[in-house]
Amino acid sequence: MKFRADEDSLGRVKIPADVYYGPFTGRAIKQYHVTGNKSHENLTRSFVMIKRSAAVANMRTKAIESKKGRAIVLACDKILSGRYMDQFVVDMINSGAGTAFNMNTNEVIANVALEILRKKKGQYKFLHPNDHVNMSQSSNDTYPTAMHVAILMNLKNTVLAIDTLIKSLSKKAKKFSSFKKIGRTHLMDALPVSLGSEFAAHVTAVTSAKKEITDAQKELYKIALGGTAVGSGANTPRGYRNIAISELAKISRFPLRPERDMQYGLQSRFAVVNLSGALRNLAVEIGRIANDIRLMASGPIAGLAELGIPAVHAGSSIMPGKVNPSLAECMNMVCFNIIGNDTSVSHAAQAGQFELNVMLPVMLKCVLESTDMLKNFLPIFSANLIDGLTANKNKLRQDIENSPVIVTLLTPKIGYKRSADLFKESLKTGKTIRELVVSKKLMSNKEIDSLFG
Numbered sequence: 001m002k003f004r005a006d007e008d009s010l011g012r013v014k015i016p017a018d019v020y021y022g023p024f025t026g027r028a029i030k031q032y033h034v035t036g037n038k039s040h041e042n043l044t045r046s047f048v049m050i051k052r053s054a055a056v057a058n059m060r061t062k063a064i065e066s067k068k069g070r071a072i073v074l075a076c077d078k079i080l081s082g083r084y085m086d087q088f089v090v091d092m093i094n095s096g097a098g099t100a101f102n103m104n105t106n107e108v109i110a111n112v113a114l115e116i117l118r119k120k121k122g123q124y125k126f127l128h129p130n131d132h133v134n135m136s137q138s139s140n141d142t143y144p145t146a147m148h149v150a151i152l153m154n155l156k157n158t159v160l161a162i163d164t165l166i167k168s169l170s171k172k173a174k175k176f177s178s179f180k181k182i183g184r185t186h187l188m189d190a191l192p193v194s195l196g197s198e199f200a201a202h203v204t205a206v207t208s209a210k211k212e213i214t215d216a217q218k219e220l221y222k223i224a225l226g227g228t229a230v231g232s233g234a235n236t237p238r239g240y241r242n243i244a245i246s247e248l249a250k251i252s253r254f255p256l257r258p259e260r261d262m263q264y265g266l267q268s269r270f271a272v273v274n275l276s277g278a279l280r281n282l283a284v285e286i287g288r289i290a291n292d293i294r295l296m297a298s299g300p301i302a303g304l305a306e307l308g309i310p311a312v313h314a315g316s317s318i319m320p321g322k323v324n325p326s327l328a329e330c331m332n333m334v335c336f337n338i339i340g341n342d343t344s345v346s347h348a349a350q351a352g353q354f355e356l357n358v359m360l361p362v363m364l365k366c367v368l369e370s371t372d373m374l375k376n377f378l379p380i381f382s383a384n385l386i387d388g389l390t391a392n393k394n395k396l397r398q399d400i401e402n403s404p405v406i407v408t409l410l411t412p413k414i415g416y417k418r419s420a421d422l423f424k425e426s427l428k429t430g431k432t433i434r435e436l437v438v439s440k441k442l443m444s445n446k447e448i449d450s451l452f453g
Contacts (some may be wrong), residue, residue, distance in 0.1 A: 006122045020087040020121065022107035022129060028100035034093040039101060040368045044088045045080060046149035046252070047105045050142050050225065051133055052076035053247035054240075058135050061237035068113070068132050075112035084108060092365040096358030098143035106133040136236040136244070140266055140356055141227040145248070147272060147364045148220040152254050154371040155217055155275075161378035162210045162282070166203055168386040169289075173199035180452050181306060181396040182403050189405040192452055195306070195391055202289045209282035216275040221255050223248075224265025230355040231263030269357050272367060273349040279370050280342035287335035290328040293389070297325050305395050310388030327385040334373045341366035400452070401432050409451040414442055 002017040006026065013023035052073055059069035078084065087108045094100040106129035111121040113133070119126045127133075177196030182189050225248065226241030228234050233241060241258060249256040259265035299305035315324035344366045348359035400406065404426040407419040410433070414422075426433050437443050 020111040024103035032091040042150040042153040046146040057243035071113040099139040102139040138228040157375040168382040205285040212278040219271035227262035276345040283335035283338035290331040308390035
């Protein structure tokens with residue numbers, strides 16, 4: 001392998017000759033062996049969009065000569081078209097404030113731009129990662145901005161995936177609306193409900209959680225780009241901030257706007273932790289729904305057996321014919337992971353000190369991971385589990401007929417004392433409440449049926 005000697009403020013670093021990153025990245029990849037995962041694609045794209053927008057703003061304010069500025073813009077366009085993505089090699093969890101990844105981006109863009117200028121990689125005297133690509137910027141304002149944009153990118157398909165689940169649950173609510181069953185409180189028999197109403201309640205839960213997410217999403221539109229190191233906007237030319245944010249809004253296609261208080265914009269990660277909390281709340285609701293499905297499908301002989309679940313693969317390596325609620329189990333694990341990610345985000349968000357929160361990479365890693373899992377798995381969960389659920393109508397009806405708890409519905413007609421006596425007699429004799437009520441001529445079958453609605 002051939003190498004080149006790139007130089008930064010700490011000295012020379014031996015870099016593979018064909019790579020587009022430079023000395024800072026060369027040092028960083030030796031230090032940050034953490035997750036084993038390189039940059040998320042949407043983080044890379046967000047950062048490159050920021051660098052492009054900054055270059056445009058710097059050219060318009062005459063802070064950079066147009067030849068260098070245009071080379072940076074063209075380099076960014078090449079990367080955004082899908083080229084050089086393998087050059088963003090810094091681990092998702094890296095240095096505080098994401099400085100290592102910011103510099104990885106600066107160096108890749110600089111070396112692509114140098115080739116556009118017909119120079120060799122590493123000839124930074126002609127176009128420098130810090131002086132030119134990072135002009136009017138700091139990791140402290142670019143990384144928080146990239147966080148917001150990357151999360152917004154991921155949320156597009158996440159929200160669509162949530163809508164898919166809502167649609168699937170709604171179909172089941174309608175299909176199961178006429179199927180009466182025993183409701184349960186404290187895991188014990190309670191008053192009858194319909195299987196459809198249970199699924200309708202699931203629709204309400206997921207819809208409410210989705211609204212929290214879309215409401216929280218709006219806070220991410222406010223960005224602190226232009227605040228540079230401490231929110232003061234030091235080293236930025238007049239007019240730079242509004243131009244850069246306007247360009248970023250245009251290229252990202254999000255309604256981005258300046259954070260009113262730039263110092264707050266670097267200190268606080270409220271918008272991110274708020275969104276993470278909304279994702280956690282969704283996970284809590286979906287996890288609860290998955291639990292109910294697993295319980296209702298338990299059996300099919302020794303469990304509740306109210307629902308039939310589609311077989312997506314064999315349920316056991318030793319028990320032939322066994323079908324497990326595997327997708328519901330996977331959904332539970334996804335939800336556990338999202339809840340854990342939110343805990344990490346919450347701790348990282350409160351760990352900010354004075355003018356900067358430096359725990360940015362771990363926050364972004366967690367939120368992108370949570371949204372990735374949702375957008376990837378919710379469509380599968382919806383299509384291959386929810387859409388394939390069937391109702392065991394005979395079992396549902398039998399449970400209602402056999403449960404003594406339906407005496408509660410009789411109480412307004414025959415009184416509490418007589419209803420309690422019927423309950424005890426049913427348990428003692430094994431006769432159903434219906435059989436006892438009809439035999440004692442307290443009500444007719446038709447009158448009993450009318451109690452179930």
